[in-house]
Amino acid sequence: MIEQHTIALAGNPNTGKSTLFNLLTGLKQHTGNWAGKTVDMKAGYFSHKDRKYEIVDLPGTYSLYSNSADEELARNYIIFEKPEITIVVLDATSLERNMNLALQVLEMTGRVIVVMNLMDEADKRGILINEKILMRRLGVPVIKISSRNRTGVDMLLDTIDRMITGEISTEPVTVVYDEETEKKIILLEEKAENIFQGRLPARWVALRLLDGDQRLIEEIEKRFAGRLEDGFAGRASVSTIGRSV
Amino acid sequence: MGMAKTISLADGEKGDRIRISKLHIEGVMRRRLLDLGFVPGRIVEVLRKSPLGDPIAFRVSQTCIALRKEESGQIEGELVDS
Ligand SMILES: Nc1nc2c(ncn2[C@@H]2O[C@H](COP(=O)(O)OP(=O)(O)O)[C@@H](O)[C@H]2O)c(=O)[nH]1
Numbered sequence: 001m002i003e004q005h006t007i008a009l010a011g012n013p014n015t016g017k018s019t020l021f022n023l024l025t026g027l028k029q030h031t032g033n034w035a036g037k038t039v040d041m042k043a044g045y046f047s048h049k050d051r052k053y054e055i056v057d058l059p060g061t062y063s064l065y066s067n068s069a070d071e072e073l074a075r076n077y078i079i080f081e082k083p084e085i086t087i088v089v090l091d092a093t094s095l096e097r098n099m100n101l102a103l104q105v106l107e108m109t110g111r112v113i114v115v116m117n118l119m120d121e122a123d124k125r126g127i128l129i130n131e132k133i134l135m136r137r138l139g140v141p142v143i144k145i146s147s148r149n150r151t152g153v154d155m156l157l158d159t160i161d162r163m164i165t166g167e168i169s170t171e172p173v174t175v176v177y178d179e180e181t182e183k184k185i186i187l188l189e190e191k192a193e194n195i196f197q198g199r200l201p202a203r204w205v206a207l208r209l210l211d212g213d214q215r216l217i218e219e220i221e222k223r224f225a226g227r228l229e230d231g232f233a234g235r236a237s238v239s240t241i242g243r244s245v
Numbered sequence: 246m247g248m249a250k251t252i253s254l255a256d257g258e259k260g261d262r263i264r265i266s267k268l269h270i271e272g273v274m275r276r277r278l279l280d281l282g283f284v285p286g287r288i289v290e291v292l293r294k295s296p297l298g299d300p301i302a303f304r305v306s307q308t309c310i311a312l313r314k315e316e317s318g319q320i321e322g323e324l325v326d327s
Pocket residue numbers: 011012013014015016017018019020060117118119120121145146147148149
């Protein structure tokens with residue numbers, strides 16, 4: 001069987017995710033009901049340079065943390081299904097609003113490409129975007145495109161390809177919190193790392209525990225039931241490490 | 246220049262521009278409000294108020310977002326001269 005690489009599209013509502021998804025996949029798509037949720041999510045397929053890709057159009061959200069069905073689905077997909085690349089689609093005319101989600105995704109995975117979509121509209125409004133500075137600050141590729149005019153898409157495909165081959169490696173920015181929070185993060189991160197051994201991003205788990213994200217704890221217990229390392233019955237450990245700080 | 250007037254977002258009138266200073270709310274709801282753009286330092290504008298004052302629509306970072314009074318009443322800010 002030929003290897004198929006996985007890509008997820010994340011972003012705020014109305015940033016052109018579905019337009020880009022349709023552009024990449026054409027008619028090769030299907031709608032699925034995922035994990036018993038009522039939220040629809042589309043998967044589609046395309047090939048580039050002899051490589052096959054499955055791409056998933058995640059629900060558009062402003063956040064991945066407030067636990068609506070849409071947000072949980074998008075979050076669970078990125079954290080548990082681990083797409084090889086997550087493309088965060090931003091509206092180039094509204095970066096102040098859009099950057100929040102980009103930073104949330106960068107806390108979950110470093111395998112990210114940031115796409116500035118609606119560049120045609122940004123150009124029209126005289127909005128200048130220095131993607132090189134953004135790239136340096138975020139530590140991941142930033143590509144300007146217009147899904148409507150189909151510009152920049154070749155550059156995006158080329159970047160996807162070079163990320164898969166390992167030619168491009170990323171160094172995602174770490175959001176640093178105040179001193180007290182950082183101390184707690186370090187404590188929890190170490191415990192989370194021991195429990196999950198690379199299967200979940202430890203710093204992110206630590207942040208979610210500090211936030212008291214009960215829904216995430218339940219999801220982890222469900223997915224890792226009985227499969228956590230010796231001595232750590234998942235149930236006891238995950239719910240108690242949060243309390244021990 | 247006088248002192249800026251501090252009000253709750255729920256008391257804003259149509260057309261008011263308010264610079265958010267504090268959210269008196271914790272947990273998931275606080276998170277949601279921050280993610281919607283109700284962040285300290287940011288200026289929001291009151292777009293529409295329904296007759297009973299609930300909900301109120303605000304312009305936040307170029308997007309219109311409506312909040313119930315129990316949410317907007319927990320957000321404090323300073324009126325900005327326009
Ligand atoms: N001007 C412009 N409009 C776009 C572009 N991409 C998408 N749109 C429009 O933006 C709207 C939202 O697009 P959609 O793909 O549904 O966004 P989604 O909610 O992120 O899936 C639609 O009216 C699209 O035609 C673009 O690159 N330029």
